[in-house]
Amino acid sequence: MFEIPILMVLIPAFPLAGTIVTAVFGKWLKHEAHWPVVVSIVCSCALSLALLSQVIHEAEANPLAVGWESTFELWNWTSVPEAIARPEFAAPADGAAALPERLPFVVNVTMRSDPLTSIMLAVVTFVASLVAIYAVGYMHGDPGYWRFFTYIGLFVFSMTMLVSVSNFVLLYVFWEAVGLCSYLLVGFWYEKPAAIAAGKKAFLVNRVGDFGFALGLFLIWTTYGTLNYHDADGIAGVLGQTRLAASGGYAAGGVATVICLLLMLGACGKSAQFPLHVWLPDAMEGPTPVSALIHAATMVTAGVYMVTRCTPLFVASADAQQVVAIVGATTCALGGVIALTQTDLKRVLAYSTISQLGYMFLALGCGTLVAITAGMFHLLTHAFFKALLFLAAGSVMHAMGGIIDMRRFSGLRKLMPYTHWTFLFGGLALGGVIPFAGFWSKDAILGAVHQRGHDSALYLALYWVGMITAFLTAIYTFRAFFLTFYGPLRVPHESGHHAHESPRTMTVPLMILAAFAFGAGMWLQGPGDLAGLLGHTPSLAYQAVPRAADHGGSHLLVMTISTIFALSGVGIAAYLYLGDDALATRLARLLAPLYWLSYGKFFFDPIYNALFVWPLLVLAKASDLIDTYLIDGLVNLVGSVPPWVGARLRSLQTGMVQFYALAMVWGVVVLIVTLLIWPAIAAGSK
């Protein structure tokens, strides 16, 4: 129905329009303030699906040598002629000689669509639609209702732009824009001191990552002389067809490694990877729909998207890839261990998100096409089942009157049957139980890592880390599930006497997501052929990305082991937490040091406080004192001169007419005398 360029523009335009309408008229719309945003996001979702189907059709009909992409330039944002001396890698092979001596700095607002972008768009808008509908019920009656939907609309606009721009500068702009939305929504209940602190922490930790990201972009600019993904204005883009098709288009060695590590630092910040993961658990102070949409399904996957997009850069540096894999596996295990002992249901899910994002980075760090598509596959399924789990947790929180501590309630399965069943589906998917979605994607990752492990001890070790974490995942997921929904019925007094199942507008999105958490893995693995479609993305169609041979045997082995691990994890959780929890308490006492480490979240927060926050606070205090006493003192000293002089002259104002007249005459006398004797003085000085 629509041409691809029109779709590319309309998809972000709808949420933007919805945001503006809500921002302007929200105060008057009051309890109807959700309509503009919900309708526009649903429209955007429909258009994204239309775009996806067209992209699938186009990409398969026109399989170019290095993937299929379509770009559409909207306007020129900035243009500086002759901004940089032509770098060595300005063009691949010997094409550089054809370029002028100095290259311009041009940023065009160019929208792109390729399989990677259109899949991201579909996931983002789909999850956002469901979350927005859910939020209509969840946020009902909140005094900031219209503000909430304004932020959500702004976020969806920023996120859709983030995945559909075709330039690193614009990527950075929207990277920051989603960070801003995250900040605003984490601190949404700004009367709560914890929410303010969490928002600030999220923002500041992200600054660390973004600093690295910015440096990475500077280095890309000086190395390649452009920041476009695609070829434009006769200059080969960083991820453009020309460069991908030629050989030797990418810098190797130290430069490549440094670029990748800096980009990875940015991804670590946004995607909450070790050592910058500390902000994500605190971000759970925000409303639960926000946790589901931004801090589980979409924004935190921006780092995964960015690294996937930059695959050709990472392929050029094996060292950087290993770092990505190690960071991923570390985060994965760390998140899994911490999630085992947390008592706050949303915190468990937050650490689980960190852990699952670690899986994705582990996959990206393998560098093979199979692994990268597996990482994206996990991103997709994770978006469905983790959004589901968060929304279900939100439903519990809604019924429990804002209490989310699992020690305060239990046995809710009779009270909230829909939430119970949908949480079970999400839990099975997260735990990796066959045939739920998480099983297929996690298995694809572990299979790909195992394959790299054939000739590398490092990757074999990482494979086992991933496998054991899969086991932990099953345990902590079902620990949370059993503690919440089984055992004797206990309800905190905050919920009053009306602890009940959530309204339709909340349970229906849960059920839709549950269906996806069940079926999405099977469908995308089989008939959906996600890997095949992603292979048409230029970055992934790049021939230097290693193609793995068929891996049937080992994959089957991996599947078997992971199924055994997952099921035994579920079994252990059931054994420990169904019924009497004395056993769990005894186990905690037996492994006291480990329990202590896990419960204390490995003490990252106190360590960071002592290492960074405290010295900076001292420095800030010192600067404040210098400013107050030294600088302000000097300024005030200068400022006190005129009042002092004025105070001395004040006695001249007598209010007597004749005194003023006398002063005038004296003035005239002084003038005349000066006039008379001045020639004499002037003559004398010569």
Place this chain on the structure above:
Amino acid sequence: MDEQALLTNYLIVGALLFGIGLVGFFSRRNMIVMFLCAEMMLQGVSVSLVAWGRYHNDWGGQILVIFILTVAACEAAIALAVVLTLFHQSGKLDIAVWQQLREDNQAAFVDRDPSALTPKPEAQWPKLVPAGIEPELDLQEVTHRSHL
């Protein structure tokens, strides 16, 4: 009489007028008198303007004086109106009544009480007149009123 001497004489007259006006302006506190003194200074300037005009054979000086006279007439009307208003408010023509425009912490100018300087004569107690004799009237009290 040559031109030079003529100029000098007129300038002396002008300067005298100006000087007398200035001294009068400083030394008198009656607003009307002060105004007259200011007029006198103005006329002193006018006289010297006329003299210089004559000396330079330039009508400019005379023309300016005509203007000055006109302006002075207007100004006199305004000044007298102001004086009248002030008089209505305080009942006095003394310029020293109006010193509210001074700084807050500045002490107001107060006339020194001359009686404080000269010692008061001892009180004259009335003498009782013996009964049956008409008291003698004080001639001073009859012919003068003490408050004048």
